[in-house]
Amino acid sequence: MRAMVFAAAMLLGFVAPTLAPAPALAAGPTTLRIGLREDPDILDPTLSGSYVGRIVYAGMCDKLFDYDPKLDIVPQLATSYSWKDPTHLILHLRAGVLFQDGEKMDADSVKYTLNRDLTMPRSLRKGQINDIAAMNVIDPLTLEIVLKQPNSAFLAQLAGRPGIVLAPKAAEQEGDKFGLHPVCAGPFRFVQRIPQQKIVLERFKRYWNAKAIHFDRLEYIPIVNSAVTLANLQAGALDMAEYVVPTDVAAVEKDPKLRIAMDTSLANYGITFNVGNGPEAKSPIGESADLRRAFDLSIDRNALIHVVFNGLYTPIGQANPPSSKFFVPSVQPTKRDIAAAKKLVAASGIKPPIDVTLMVSNSPDILQAAQVIQAMVQPAGFNVKIQATEFASSLAAARAGHFQAYMIQWSGRADADGNMYSFLHSGYGFNYGHYSNPEVDKLLDQARIAQTVPERVAIYAKIWKIEQQDMPVSYLWSPKNIVGLKKSLLGFKQVPDGIIRVQGMHFAK
Amino acid sequence: MQAPIGARLLHLVPTILLVTIIVFALQHLMPGDPAVMMAGEAAGDPHVVAQIRAQMMLDQPVWWQYLHWLDEVLQGNLGYSWRLTSPVLVLIAQKLPVTLQLAAMAFFFAVAIGVPAGVVSAVKQGTAWDWAANAIGLFGLSIPTFWLGIVLILLVSVDLGWLPPSGYVPLTQDPLRSLATTIMPSFVLGNAIAAILMRHTRSAMLTALSQDYVRTARAKGLTEQRVVIRHALRNALIPVVTLGGLQLGTLLSGAVLTEQVFDVPGIGKLVVDAVFNRDYPVIQGVVLVTGLLYILINLATDILYAVINPRLRGG
Numbered sequence: 001m002r003a004m005v006f007a008a009a010m011l012l013g014f015v016a017p018t019l020a021p022a023p024a025l026a027a028g029p030t031t032l033r034i035g036l037r038e039d040p041d042i043l044d045p046t047l048s049g050s051y052v053g054r055i056v057y058a059g060m061c062d063k064l065f066d067y068d069p070k071l072d073i074v075p076q077l078a079t080s081y082s083w084k085d086p087t088h089l090i091l092h093l094r095a096g097v098l099f100q101d102g103e104k105m106d107a108d109s110v111k112y113t114l115n116r117d118l119t120m121p122r123s124l125r126k127g128q129i130n131d132i133a134a135m136n137v138i139d140p141l142t143l144e145i146v147l148k149q150p151n152s153a154f155l156a157q158l159a160g161r162p163g164i165v166l167a168p169k170a171a172e173q174e175g176d177k178f179g180l181h182p183v184c185a186g187p188f189r190f191v192q193r194i195p196q197q198k199i200v201l202e203r204f205k206r207y208w209n210a211k212a213i214h215f216d217r218l219e220y221i222p223i224v225n226s227a228v229t230l231a232n233l234q235a236g237a238l239d240m241a242e243y244v245v246p247t248d249v250a251a252v253e254k255d256p257k258l259r260i261a262m263d264t265s266l267a268n269y270g271i272t273f274n275v276g277n278g279p280e281a282k283s284p285i286g287e288s289a290d291l292r293r294a295f296d297l298s299i300d301r302n303a304l305i306h307v308v309f310n311g312l313y314t315p316i317g318q319a320n321p322p323s324s325k326f327f328v329p330s331v332q333p334t335k336r337d338i339a340a341a342k343k344l345v346a347a348s349g350i351k352p353p354i355d356v357t358l359m360v361s362n363s364p365d366i367l368q369a370a371q372v373i374q375a376m377v378q379p380a381g382f383n384v385k386i387q388a389t390e391f392a393s394s395l396a397a398a399r400a401g402h403f404q405a406y407m408i409q410w411s412g413r414a415d416a417d418g419n420m421y422s423f424l425h426s427g428y429g430f431n432y433g434h435y436s437n438p439e440v441d442k443l444l445d446q447a448r449i450a451q452t453v454p455e456r457v458a459i460y461a462k463i464w465k466i467e468q469q470d471m472p473v474s475y476l477w478s479p480k481n482i483v484g485l486k487k488s489l490l491g492f493k494q495v496p497d498g499i500i501r502v503q504g505m506h507f508a509k
Numbered sequence: 510m511q512a513p514i515g516a517r518l519l520h521l522v523p524t525i526l527l528v529t530i531i532v533f534a535l536q537h538l539m540p541g542d543p544a545v546m547m548a549g550e551a552a553g554d555p556h557v558v559a560q561i562r563a564q565m566m567l568d569q570p571v572w573w574q575y576l577h578w579l580d581e582v583l584q585g586n587l588g589y590s591w592r593l594t595s596p597v598l599v600l601i602a603q604k605l606p607v608t609l610q611l612a613a614m615a616f617f618f619a620v621a622i623g624v625p626a627g628v629v630s631a632v633k634q635g636t637a638w639d640w641a642a643n644a645i646g647l648f649g650l651s652i653p654t655f656w657l658g659i660v661l662i663l664l665v666s667v668d669l670g671w672l673p674p675s676g677y678v679p680l681t682q683d684p685l686r687s688l689a690t691t692i693m694p695s696f697v698l699g700n701a702i703a704a705i706l707m708r709h710t711r712s713a714m715l716t717a718l719s720q721d722y723v724r725t726a727r728a729k730g731l732t733e734q735r736v737v738i739r740h741a742l743r744n745a746l747i748p749v750v751t752l753g754g755l756q757l758g759t760l761l762s763g764a765v766l767t768e769q770v771f772d773v774p775g776i777g778k779l780v781v782d783a784v785f786n787r788d789y790p791v792i793q794g795v796v797l798v799t800g801l802l803y804i805l806i807n808l809a810t811d812i813l814y815a816v817i818n819p820r821l822r823g824g
Contacts, residue, residue: 041592049549122564127554197774231662231674392541422553430553
């Protein structure tokens with residue numbers, strides 16, 4: 001017994017302090033350790049669907065195009081492009097690019113990858129590029145893509161996961177297990193993944209843009225608990241956390257070794273109303289646009305953001321945040337007006353209190369936001385019952401129409417089509433409430449064909465005008481990309497998509 | 510003793526089968542569509558979701574899916590994770606040693622704290638020692654794991670900088686660093702068990718100390734230390750060992766929460782992530798393996814029980 005107690009004392013009293021400081025756990029000085037908010041899914045760009053997976057790809061796989069901090073599309077593996085006509089896209093590829101297995105990247109590789117996206121069973125990319133009718137290799141560095149119909153959002157897809165070019169030999173050899181040993185043409189090559197623990201990449205010395213890379217290794221460490229993420233940052237066990245919750249910002253700023261980098265995000269949070277999905281759409285709020293507008297008018301977005309998110313987020317009235325090129329300035333977030341809300345309730349002919357069940361995911365900040373909304377809409381005559389539901393269950397309930405109002409986030413896309421089409425067009429998966437307005441459908445289709453940004457913005461302005469009358473979704477706020485990092489880590493450039501690009505980043509000497 | 514153990518090993522098969530059927534049924538009753546979860550950001554396209562569902566054979570009847578899975582298991586294949594595409598067996602082989610290490614260290618803490626505290630509390634009944642030991646017990650039972658975990662992280666890792674706040678280093682890679690990453694989580698995990706062991710040890714010791722054979726031992730002039738350790742404690746340990754064995758199983762389930770708090774990549778974290786992502790093959794594989802482990806631990810406890818108590822060796 002004495003021996004056991006002694007051994008315990010040894011462990012606690014002697015072993016632990018000798019291992020300090022905690023950062024000593026880290027690898028060499030040129031390793032960059034990035035904390036992720038969750039563990040990514042499979043690391044195969046054709047099969048993966050998680051947001052954090054895109055952050056890992058940024059370290060491992062270059063795309064044909066990328067976004068700069070102003071959300072302009074800039075060349076990466078492609079050097080330029082031109083539209084021969086609205087359905088014929090010519091891509092000019094960068095010369096001398098090698099995949100991490102030594103294979104040369106050329107037009108055939110791009111064609112192979114896009115074909116894989118189009119034909120592979122379980123491909124999640126098919127829907128993004130299924131307008132491709134044909135691909136013609138003009139020469140080793142030129143590819144012509146023929147579309148079935150004009151699609152103004154197509155180029156943006158090549159700045160996303162479909163634009164990642166895979167090493168054909170490796171992809172062919174590994175098949176659907178390619179994600180266990182991915183090979184592409186990025187700055188770091190895949191070394192090891194221990195699920196839920198870390199993803200390790202090491203510098204690819206023959207990377208085409210090698211001079212922009214200043215680390216030997218990258219480690220992505222998934223940490224789900226935000227308090228533990230903060231502790232790891234403070235203890236020096238992470239060099240960077242891709243997301244810090246607003247309530248932890250002050251703690252990071254107080255730490256002399258750390259700093260916060262904060263920028264606008266493409267994400268949005270809103271309440272989707274069930275207006276046509278099954279019997280639960282037959283609720284007062286599902287059937288009356290007046291009531292939905294009254295609900296929207298009752299919410300003080302600024303106060304909500306101040307109380308729940310330390311005032312850091314941005315109130316919105318549309319899916320595209322102010323940082324987007326597709327933001328329509330005339331569509332501003334609704335200002336709280338209880339008198340107007342009451343008038344709309346009276347005009348609906350429905351006597352208060354009006355019961356509304358609001359389904360939300362069971363994370364603490366979102367629950368708190370729901371409680372604030374519950375209190376805010378009460379004076380207008382709404383009796384909100386909050387239904388906190390585990391995320392996957394809430395998605396299933398939403399798709400099955402088992403909800404009246406559903407508060408959910410979308411990670412956001414730089415191109416407006418990715419924030420609107422699947423959400424407001426009839427018959428699409430993110431249109432949980434089965435909102436259907438032929439005019440909106442027609443305008444969304446028109447926007448896909450329109451060739452210039454101003455043309456598209458004009459169409460989107462028309463859509464938002466209708467949306468604000470029908471109110472299938474009440475948009476609430478756009479979060480911020482809040483990155484916590486060591487002060488000694490320099491050269492980090494934020495892009496509103498939240499993806500961490502390691503090019504140009506380095507530790508202070 | 511061999512006959513009952515053989516019989517219990519035979520019972521293992523239907524028990525495990527029943528467990529897998531229940532888990533299979535429960536995970537299909539659980540709301541949430543695995544195809545939507547796998548599609549992630551691409552779930553806005555209904556064709557993508559339908560295609561995934563067909564690929565995963567989720568459009569087949571549940572009984573058919575179960576039999577298909579069982580057929581594969583009997584051939585030694587636990588399937589592939591839908592989310593990670595890794596073989597489930599490989600994932601379990603990676604994660605199980607982490608949890609077993611955590612559980613073993615937690616059990617060590619539980620015994621090292623709980624048993625001496627229980628003995629002291631019983632021997633020094635009604636004194637300050639007794640009160641202190643009871644306070645330890647009350648603390649262990651009352652403090653929620655997640656709270657204690659976060660407080661320890663803040664105190665030991667952030668303020669004192671003694672130990673890493675989370676993560677894991679394998680024992681084979683670097684034993685010292687491995688201990689550093691697992692001391693806090695195993696202490697938190699073992700804390701509640703220590704309290705339970707302390708209370709049972711105290712109660713068993715109080716009973717043993719009032720027995721005639723203890724009085725006889727004292728009358729023979731043995732030292733108090735010898736009376737307590739050789740005579741009272743040895744007898745008091747029989748129910749404590751049983752309880753300890755049962756708590757080993759509890760440690761495996763308790764690891765689920767502890768691994769979440771400390772981000773220890775063990776089997777608990779694996780199954781929680783699998784549940785949140787509706788990764789059915791991983792859930793089934795983990796339940797099968799932990800179910801087997803649980804049953805084997807109980808069997809081992811029974812054997813140990815018989816070793817300690819010779820009266821039970823007859824079978």
